[in-house]
Amino acid sequence: MREVDLAAVRPYADHLGDGLVQMSFTLPVPYSLAARRAALELAGTIGFEEPEVVHYEELTEGYTYFVMYGRCMQTVDFAALQGEGFDIEYMSEDEIEHFATTHIGRPIVVVGASTGSDTHSVGIDAMLNLKGYHGHYGLEGYRCFDTHNLGSQVPNSVLVARAIDVGADAILVSQTVTQQNLHVHNLSELVELVEAEGKRGQMILACGGPRVSNELAKELGYDAGFSKGTEPHHLATFIVRELAERAASPA
């Protein structure tokens, strides 16, 4: 097997280094040969070599949908991005239970909700409910967690009050973040309410949503951010490790 040069990686499909990318997009133009040429030209402009339209069809009148291949010959220096401490090694469900028993030794109280005007509770349900997500049960399925799922459209102040009342170790909120200030404000306000109640040092705050990154979580004042691809045991691993760290070095 060919050695991967981590300082210069690029996409591949058939063999390492071929740069092959599959992409799909829609152009607001009528389905035609000119539309196909437009897609090819666009792919070339983006920088794809040997662009190829493998499929195109009319979506509706005046709109054409494309599936294309192209070669991306640029590389990215993955080696420089490694070892920055962003990656956690996740534990399995059994390892998490064992870790919690050994290092924490009491039920870990987690309160979750989709806050503000967000009606989407899919994310929070996937993380908390027994049914879970992707073959991993949610926090409710663990012996070590005492879970409170408050559902969707929960005002921040109500969520914070409930979290304090039940002695939460962690608050988990999910929110679809867009460029609208409202969503950002709603997430930052929760952190500020916890601060105003004087409880920031006692609670782990985590946020999740399709566009949430660690960078955004840091801006908003959360201890962690979880995005697409997060499975319940990822979240659980973070919570038990963070709690154990806090217990070992109280601020």
Next chain:
Amino acid sequence: MPTLAETTASAHRLALVGLAKNTGKTVTLTAMLRELEAAGRTVGVTSVGRDGEERDAIDARIAKPRVRLAAGSLVATTDALLRASALAHELVEETGVRTPLGRVLIARLLAAGPIEIAGPSAAADVRAVSDTMLGAGAEQVLIDGAVDRRAASSPQVSDTLVMATGAVLDRELEQVVAQTRDAVELVRLPPPDGSEHSEPVALPPRFALTAGAEQVAELLDANPEARRLLVDGALPERFLDSLLPSLRRHDREMTLVVADPTRVFLWRHGPGWYARRGVHLRALSRTALAALTVNPVAPQSHTFESGELRARLADAIPGVPIFDVLQDAAENVHAQAASTLRFP
């Protein structure tokens, strides 16, 4: 006219707070750093969010200003970001604070250069790293805010406040002025004056977070003489919404006393609007507001004329110096550079 750094020279722990994202906090920070470096002052810098990154975390179309620190500066940032800066430094303290971007270290830079700054987020940790930097030789610590977060501007953390406002708040200049006036009114909440000759009623814990109109009405009925409520913790706007109908029904007025302005969460109206309806907000302490900075540009949207925006703000908000740090720098050096120098 004195510079922003001169205006805030007596501050030990100075908090920069934005009224929203893209009001120009980081630009204000970089301008102050330049002025302080020129004055030969040793500074410490931390950020409750992240500063000096190339792209905005929410809108990648927005390029952000880089933050350059002078040799000798103290900085609180994560291990990874300190390493990535490749600047020579000496370690002052491993704080033990963990953030989504890594563990926070305090370092003294031995060389000048650009660096990304991500210090602690929690207010108590911000205070701790600020004190460490002051103890290690910083004459002043600059605490940069993030989005619209205010916790690090509480009197428990900082002694001086600079607020950033800008065109991003609204397309209407009048609205930008009104929202800024409300925010200033909030950070300047006066202390209770003791003129209400009745025993204050301390609200039960979390009452202000959860009480609906009915519970508030019961509380007022149980305390018919009460003129003053003490709120220990957060005071959200929902509570004011629940309070107003009861007050109106009984033609009563009420003073609400909080620990400091960062405990009050207003979104739709300012303190003046509530005062006109008989709800008077008071704070036991507050951080001194030293200046306002304005960013007349709303990224990907509209721009106001800086001079006009500042003049209108000055009319509405007396007694606070108002800076457009890019305009001011440009006026000093080169008037025409202003349009190209402007960052969100």
